[in-house]
């Protein structure tokens with residue numbers, strides 16, 4: 704661990720998990736950060752305030768993340784969140800907590816892969832030009848949730864772009880003979896979740912119109928792919944009070 708005067712003091716929640724382990728390594732290797740707390744299931748959160756963490760990074764579970772956030776915001780600690788499960792209701796709740804703590808920032812990013820952020824931006828841009836669009840997300844089989852946070856966020860962006868362009872429902876005469884055969888319906892966009900050994904995190908957005916298709920695909924082949932985005936979030940969150948959703952505005 705480094706200990707420089709200017710270092711950002713970082714605590715990691717979910718530190719023994721797949722992402723948490725990678726984040727601990729990345730923070731430890733970053734010259735401008737100090738890894739001051741590594742906490743996982745069963746550890747007491749107060750240890751992070753004793754360690755004077757300025758920023759928490761949370762990669763835990765959808766069940767755990769809200770309690771962690773509540774605690775951190777109350778303590779005046781900013782948080783970079785990768786954990787999934789953020790509904791509009793949850794985001795409103797976080798905004799409410801932050802309203803009482805004006806200097807504190809929370810970044811909730813469905814995907815920290817820079818390529819994945821671009822994939823979502825490209826999909827939102829393409830959405831107005833095509834009659835049909837479906838999302839196929841593919842992940843490792845130990846993932847706890849489906850559909851993925853990334854696919855849900857992409858579906859919201861696409862639905863918003865289609866609505867702004869005045870597009871109606873997509874053409875689809877299919878009667879679903881077996882429940883789930885057509886995937887989940889998220890804001891009118893079908894999302895198909897694949898889970899298979901060997902995969903890490905992958906997503907295709909398939910657009911179609913008469914006589915043509917466009918496929919936008921992103922692959923995270925290793926969890927190191929998320930680290931530049933996580934470190935960027937840690938560096939910027941202290942200057943961004945309030946709630947930020949998605950890494951996009953941190954990349955400008």
Ligand SMILES: NC(=O)C1=CN([C@@H]2O[C@H](COP(=O)(O)OP(=O)(O)OC[C@H]3O[C@@H](n4cnc5c(N)ncnc54)[C@H](OP(=O)(O)O)[C@@H]3O)[C@@H](O)[C@H]2O)C=CC1
Nearest residue numbers: 717719720721722743744762763767785786787813814815
């Ligand atoms: N935004 C992004 O770019 C990415 C987001 N993710 C998301 O991040 C989350 C974590 O993924 P992943 O690392 O693969 O999952 P893991 O299951 O490998 O890691 C989660 C860790 O959090 C621990 N944990 C559970 N509850 C608490 C708690 N209350 N306090 C502290 N730690 C706790 C778990 O312990 P135990 O196992 O004992 O329960 C586990 O060690 C998921 O929601 C995933 O979708 C993943 C990759 C990228």
Ligand SMILES: O=C(O)C1=N[C@H](C(=O)O)C[C@H](O)C1
Nearest residue numbers: 787813814846851852853904
């Ligand atoms: O659980 C994962 O692995 C991932 N979760 C996030 C999601 O649900 O979108 C981000 C990435 O896809 C990896």
